[in-house]
Amino acid sequence: MAGTGVFADVLEGDVYKYYADGEWKKSSSGKSVAIINPMTRKTQYKVQACTQEEVNKVMESAKTAQKSWAKTPLWKRAELLHKAAAILKEHKAPIAECLVKEIAKPAKEAVTEVVRSGDLVSYTAEEGVRILGEGKFLVSDSFPGNQRTKYCLTSKIPLGVILAIPPFNYPVNLAVSKIAPALIAGNSLVLKPPTQGAVSALHMVHCFHLAGFPKGLISCVTGKGSEIGDFLTMHPGVNCISFTGGDTGIAISKKAGMIPLQMELGGKDACIVLEDADLDLVAANIIKGGFSYSGQRCTAVKVVLVMESVADLLVEKVKAKVAKLTVGAPEDDCDITPVVSESSANFIEGLVKDAKEKGATFCQEYKRDGNLIWPLLLDNVRPDMRIAWEEPFGPVLPVIRINSVEEGIHHCNASNFGLQGCVFTKDVNKAILISDAMETGTVQINSAPARGPDHFPFQGLKDSGIGSQGVTNSINMMTKIKTTVINLPTPSYTMG
Numbered sequence: 001m002a003g004t005g006v007f008a009d010v011l012e013g014d015v016y017k018y019y020a021d022g023e024w025k026k027s028s029s030g031k032s033v034a035i036i037n038p039m040t041r042k043t044q045y046k047v048q049a050c051t052q053e054e055v056n057k058v059m060e061s062a063k064t065a066q067k068s069w070a071k072t073p074l075w076k077r078a079e080l081l082h083k084a085a086a087i088l089k090e091h092k093a094p095i096a097e098c099l100v101k102e103i104a105k106p107a108k109e110a111v112t113e114v115v116r117s118g119d120l121v122s123y124t125a126e127e128g129v130r131i132l133g134e135g136k137f138l139v140s141d142s143f144p145g146n147q148r149t150k151y152c153l154t155s156k157i158p159l160g161v162i163l164a165i166p167p168f169n170y171p172v173n174l175a176v177s178k179i180a181p182a183l184i185a186g187n188s189l190v191l192k193p194p195t196q197g198a199v200s201a202l203h204m205v206h207c208f209h210l211a212g213f214p215k216g217l218i219s220c221v222t223g224k225g226s227e228i229g230d231f232l233t234m235h236p237g238v239n240c241i242s243f244t245g246g247d248t249g250i251a252i253s254k255k256a257g258m259i260p261l262q263m264e265l266g267g268k269d270a271c272i273v274l275e276d277a278d279l280d281l282v283a284a285n286i287i288k289g290g291f292s293y294s295g296q297r298c299t300a301v302k303v304v305l306v307m308e309s310v311a312d313l314l315v316e317k318v319k320a321k322v323a324k325l326t327v328g329a330p331e332d333d334c335d336i337t338p339v340v341s342e343s344s345a346n347f348i349e350g351l352v353k354d355a356k357e358k359g360a361t362f363c364q365e366y367k368r369d370g371n372l373i374w375p376l377l378l379d380n381v382r383p384d385m386r387i388a389w390e391e392p393f394g395p396v397l398p399v400i401r402i403n404s405v406e407e408g409i410h411h412c413n414a415s416n417f418g419l420q421g422c423v424f425t426k427d428v429n430k431a432i433l434i435s436d437a438m439e440t441g442t443v444q445i446n447s448a449p450a451r452g453p454d455h456f457p458f459q460g461l462k463d464s465g466i467g468s469q470g471v472t473n474s475i476n477m478m479t480k481i482k483t484t485v486i487n488l489p490t491p492s493y494t495m496g
């Protein structure tokens with residue numbers, strides 16, 4: 001159970017502690033931040049409201065700890081990460097319980113998130129050993145005007161202190177996708193978890209604590225964005241920010257100093273359906289892509305662009321599947337569970353009302369109870385409706401009927417977002433041409449968008465992000481290239 005057994009140190013009274021200098025601490029603010037259970041809409045947990053002074057201390061410790069961590073052999077860093085991964089998986093049940101209570105993740109998906117996270121940490125340890133164990137050797141005479149008098153050795157060195165800010169929808173998995181690459185590359189890590197999801201993240205951090213990482217190397221501060229948000233992202237002690245979330249990331253990127261940024265800021269992933277597509281496959285992927293975790297995934301299918309000639313049939317097939325989705329409590333492992341907050345539910349409702357006023361066809365009756373919104377397919381959506389462009393982050397999916405593939409590509413590319421997209425057709429040649437034309441970081445052919453497997457590159461164009469993620473890219477992103485040049489007194493060519 002959360003906050004008990006091996007996790008007992010994380011909790012004092014009814015407030016979870018923050019993690020600094022290898023210890024669980026209470027904030028000197030004496031204040032806490034409430035985490036509201038999306039299902040009951042009552043306070044489920046409380047976490048410390050950390051102060052700016054506490055952030056300063058964490059940054060100092062992170063800087064000191066990083067210096068000796070960078071000197072820790074790579075195999076030893078990997079060994080500790082493997083240990084943390086095993087502990088994380090061993091304690092999947094209490095961590096999953098937190099995910100259920102604070103972000104209403106369906107029970108089985110919550111367990112999957114923790115297991116996937118353990119796998120990600122282990123994979124990162126192995127990949128780090130491989131790619132950080134190699135450098136380059138260059139000779140000078142390949143560049144015009146040079147003799148072979150210089151040998152250049154390159155290696156990858158850590159950046160320093162990495163600030164990781166994951167979102168509410170994967171507070172464990174998208175935290176470890178930042179923590180593990182940072183650590184294997186020899187960096188220290190300061191984590192600011194989302195408020196909804198903070199307790200899951202604190203439990204995950206405790207698994208790293210139990211694995212025995214040096215004190216100060218990993219810290220986790222909780223609190224109000226208004227108090228420590230900008231203070232963290234603009235802190236001079238931070239050498240790199242890895243952020244996943246909404247358009248706050250755009251503001252962060254404008255305020256951050258001259259440091260590397262890794263940003264993933266959502267998407268409006270289009271699903272283009274051609275006339276020759278296998279409509280049963282499309283319908284199954286629309287359900288999985290559009291409605292899993294109630295549509296609260298940046299890679300969710302967020303607009304269906306279907307050729308008019310097959311639209312009626314596809315809509316019927318999707319409607320039949322929507323009718324089978326279970327709606328209710330995450331503890332009961334329902335398909336559709338409450339969205340994360342009341343303000344999120346209100347925002348979704350605003351999009352639905354706008355679509356209603358402008359004449360969209362409702363395939364189901366709109367129904368809401370608190371934060372719980374029943375799955376809704378909106379047919380005959382037109383570009384003048386907000387839902388055609390905005391991200392509901394909820395179980396509401398618009399269908400736009402198109403008369404040509406070009407029309408579909410045009411709609412996809414007119415979006416400010418460019419995370420992923422997908423195309424369904426049996427003609428692979430056509431699929432490749434459409435993929436090339438879609439301005440998105442990834443295009444899935446005959447499957448719904450998804451970030452995983454976690455070692456695949458993951459990136460967004462335009463407002464969807466900066467840089468690329470995925471295990472290998474994240475390790476590389478959290479390092480710098482260092483070169484040492486050996487200058488020889490005379491050219492040195494191979495013998496013979």
Ligand code: G3H
Pocket residue numbers: 169170296297298299449450451452
């Ligand atoms: O919400 C954003 C995540 O990166 C999406 O990950 O495709 O595994 O659900 P996922």
